[in-house]
Structures are given as structure tokens and as C-alpha cells.
Amino acid sequence: MKLKVTGLEGVVAAETEIGYVNGVSGQLVYRGYAAKELAVHHSFEEVAFLLWHGELPDELQLKEFKKKLASSRRLTPELKQLLDAMPKEASMMSVMMAVIAASSGSAPSWPPTIEQAIHMTGILPSIIAYRYHQTHSAHSSQAAESEHREHAPDSKHDADWSEPTEDLDHVAYYLHLLFGRPASPAHIRAMNAYMILAMEHGLNASTFTARVVSSTESDLYSAVAAAIGAMKGPLHGGAPSGVIKLLEDIGSKEQAEPCMRAILGQGERLMGFGHRIYKTQDPRAEALREVTTALAGDDPWLDLAQHAEQTAIRLLAEYKPDRKLFTNVEFYAAAVMRAVQMPSMLFTPTFTAARIVGWTAHVLEQSQNNRIFRPQSTYVGPMPAGY
Numbered sequence: 001m002k003l004k005v006t007g008l009e010g011v012v013a014a015e016t017e018i019g020y021v022n023g024v025s026g027q028l029v030y031r032g033y034a035a036k037e038l039a040v041h042h043s044f045e046e047v048a049f050l051l052w053h054g055e056l057p058d059e060l061q062l063k064e065f066k067k068k069l070a071s072s073r074r075l076t077p078e079l080k081q082l083l084d085a086m087p088k089e090a091s092m093m094s095v096m097m098a099v100i101a102a103s104s105g106s107a108p109s110w111p112p113t114i115e116q117a118i119h120m121t122g123i124l125p126s127i128i129a130y131r132y133h134q135t136h137s138a139h140s141s142q143a144a145e146s147e148h149r150e151h152a153p154d155s156k157h158d159a160d161w162s163e164p165t166e167d168l169d170h171v172a173y174y175l176h177l178l179f180g181r182p183a184s185p186a187h188i189r190a191m192n193a194y195m196i197l198a199m200e201h202g203l204n205a206s207t208f209t210a211r212v213v214s215s216t217e218s219d220l221y222s223a224v225a226a227a228i229g230a231m232k233g234p235l236h237g238g239a240p241s242g243v244i245k246l247l248e249d250i251g252s253k254e255q256a257e258p259c260m261r262a263i264l265g266q267g268e269r270l271m272g273f274g275h276r277i278y279k280t281q282d283p284r285a286e287a288l289r290e291v292t293t294a295l296a297g298d299d300p301w302l303d304l305a306q307h308a309e310q311t312a313i314r315l316l317a318e319y320k321p322d323r324k325l326f327t328n329v330e331f332y333a334a335a336v337m338r339a340v341q342m343p344s345m346l347f348t349p350t351f352t353a354a355r356i357v358g359w360t361a362h363v364l365e366q367s368q369n370n371r372i373f374r375p376q377s378t379y380v381g382p383m384p385a386g387y
Contacts, residue, residue, distance in 0.1 A: 013208065014366070016203070017365070018361050018362060019031075019051075024280070026280040026281045026286075028197075030050060030051060030200055031051060034283070035196070036283045036290075037287075038050070039197045039284075039288070039291070043171075043192060044170045045170055046062060048170075048199070051357055052117060052118075052357070052364065068118050070173075073122045073163075075126050082099055082102055083127070083131060086099075086131075092128065092132070092135075092345060093228060093232040096352065097228045099127050101222060104219055112219070112363050114364065116219075117361070120224055121353075121356050125170070126163075128346065128353060129177035132178060163177065164177065171191050171195060172188045174191075175191060175340065179341075194332075197284040197287055198333075198355055199358045200355075200357070200358035201355075201358070205236045206230035206236060207227065207359055209223075209229070209230040210363050211362050211373070212373045214370075215366060215373045237348040240272070240330040240347065242272070243330055245271070246270065246271050246272065247301075247304060247338065253308075256304075260311060260312055264316075270312050270315075273312060274325045282326060282328045284332075285332050289306075292306065292336070299339045301335065301338050313326075313327070
């Protein structure tokens with residue numbers, strides 16, 4: 001007998017108050033709030049507080065929460081030693097898994113706490129940036145050097161680890177850690193919106209992984225490390241590199257239509273349009289469009305992305321009138337990543353630095369009414385003689 005539901009698609013495995021995804025009507029809700037509105041009007045810290053506590057913070061709560069998150073950023077000497085000892089060929093995601101698992105220290109295994117969630121969310125950008133500085137200083141191949149020249153900011157990067165001393169919000173701190181200088185307000189706002197929209201998206205593969213591990217009453221750090229392993233797979237955490245290539249091939253507004261007509265004329269797809277879940281407007285793309293529209297005049301790359309999207313929608317209606325193809329979040333994620341000059345090796349890690357809020361929120365919820373996940377399988381192999 002074959003499995004009736006391959007991949008558990010459509011199977012309800014949990015009840016949640018954290019997030020709601022409706023692909024038919026294009027809805028994404030965080031704790032009763034439209035994710036689009038949160039991304040446009042709120043900060044990373046406010047939305048993280050909402051997902052963990054169930055309500056937006058007041059002014060005093062936000063101030064105290066920011067202090068807690070900021071106090072979690074520093075890497076201990078032991079974690080730095082661990083990062084220094086990691087093999088140079090280890091991928092960023094593999095390093096993140098190992099260091100997050102090791103960062104638990106003597107933290108109690110069960111039940112998980114919001115303090116642990118804050119600690120991991122605060123420290124993960126530091127892990128990413130520290131490792132990036134390591135690998136940057138170790139780049140020796142011509143290809144690696146070429147990629148860095150293409151994507152890295154103009155400011156000088158060196159092997160010395162430097163942490164900003166000024167009081168910065170979470171997203172601004174992450175960008176400053178990576179690039180060694182303050183990010184522009186336009187780039188901070190765009191990245192803030194992206195990271196809010198990446199925080200939560202229902203019971204996806206990595207979130208389910210985190211809940212399964214936690215259901216065994218394993219610790220929160222192990223659940224997050226396992227979730228990072230799921231995110232590492234290209235079917236889940238794949239970077240929007242295809243969209244960046246499309247925009248780079250276009251290069252200018254004048255080339256947008258001829259370039260896209262050539263792609264569609266060959267029967268190929270335009271990267272960044274269409275989505276497996278959303279059959280109408282992707283609300284995450286709508287939110288990023290709104291933010292980047294306000295910022296397009298401050299950044300030529302965002303300005304090009306705006307024009308390319310409008311051209312693509314018009315041409316898709318012409319070439320594929322029977323299909324409803326809308327802009328997906330990857331299109332604007334690529335535009336934001338390229339605008340802030342994020343190296344491609346950091347696309348999925350940055351996604352992970354945002355999604356960790358959703359993972360930990362789900363693990364905290366799982367612990368409130370826990371039952372171990374133990375699905376059944378259908379045996380389809382041979383049987384011994386006589387059975």
C-alpha cells in the first residue's frame with residue numbers, strides 16, 4: 001500500500017495562534033495582525049515581541065526588550081574559539097547549526113523559555129558576521145575574490161573582528177557588524193521589512209522540524225539547530241539568486257522589456273513570479289513593494305526593481321494570459337539583498353536570522369500542550385516467508 005499523502009501535504013499536524021497563511025486569498029497573519037502592516041509600520045523588535053508574547057509591546061516593554069536583545073549579542077570567548085576552530089570549507093549554515101547547538105551552555109533542557117529565544121535571536125547575527133569575516137580574510141581563490149568585489153560594500157573589510165559600540169536596533173546592528181560601517185536609513189528600513197516578513201510562515205519544513213524535536217522534550221537550542229538543518233536544504237531555504245541574475249542581466253530600465261521578451265519568447269520562466277502557495281498577490285511581496293517604492297529614489301537598484309516588476313507583470317499577461325502569475329517575495333527579497341550589497345553566501349543565513357523568531361515561538365507554543373510527534377508509516381518492503 002502506498003502513502004496516501006506524500007510529504008504530509010494538507011495534513012493538519014498542530015493548532016497554532018502564531019501565524020496564518022491563506023494562499024488562495026493572499027493572507028499572511030501574525031497573531032491577529034496583517035504581516036504586511038507589521039512590516040511597513042513596525043520594527044523587528046516589536047514583531048518579535050508580538051510572536052513570543054502574543055501582543056505588541058508598549059513603550060516601556062519595548063525599551064526593556066531591546067536591552068535584553070542587545071545584551072545577547074556578544075560572543076563569548078568559548079564560542080569565538082569554536083568558530084575559529086571550524087573547518088574553512090564548512091558552509092555558513094553548518095557552522096550556524098554547530099555554534100547554536102553549543103551555545104546552550106548549562107541552559108535547562110525543558111521547558112523552553114523566552115529568555116533562551118531572545119539569546120539565540122540576539123547572538124545569531126554575531127555568529128553569521130564573525131564567520132563571514134573569517135571566510136573573507138581566508139579567501140584565496142580568484143572566484144571568491146571576484147564575488148566579494150561584486151557584492152561587498154565599498155568600505156574595507158579585514159580579518160579583525162569589530163563590534164559596534166553605539167546602541168543600535170537589531171537590523172542596524174546586523175548590517176553594521178557585516179559591513180563595518182553604519183547602514184543607510186533606507187537600507188535599514190528595507191532590511192527591517194524583509195526580516196519581519198521572513199519571521200513566520202506557518203508549519204513549513206523547518207518550523208515543523210523544530211516542533212518535532214521539541215516534542216521529545218529536547219532543549220530549544222537543539223530544536224533550532226535542527227531547524228537550521230532543514231533550512232539548509234535548497235528546496236526550503238534556497239536563495240533568490242535567480243532573481244538577482246535576472247535584474248543584473250536587465251541592467252537598466254531601457255533593457256527591461258527586450259530582455260524579458262527574449263526570456264519569455266524562449267518559453268522560459270521569469271524568476272520571482274508565481275508561487276506554490278499564493279495563487280494571488282503574495283502579501284510579503286506587497287509589503288516589500290510598498291517599502292521599496294518609498295525608498296526607490298534613494299537607491300538605483302530598488303528603482304530598477306520597481307520598473308522591472310511593472311514590465312514583467314505586463315508581459316506575463318501578454319505571453320501567459322491563462323495563468324495568474326504575480327510577484328512573489330523572492331523578487332523583492334532579491335532587490336533588497338542586492339541594494340544592501342549582501343553577499344550571496346549570506347542570503348539563506350540572513351533568512352534564518354529572521355525565521356529563528358518564528359521557530360522559537362512555535363517551540364514555546366508546543367511546550368504549552370506538548371505531545372510527541374509519532375506518525376505512522378506504511379511498510380511496502382518484502383516479508384519473511386510464513387508471515
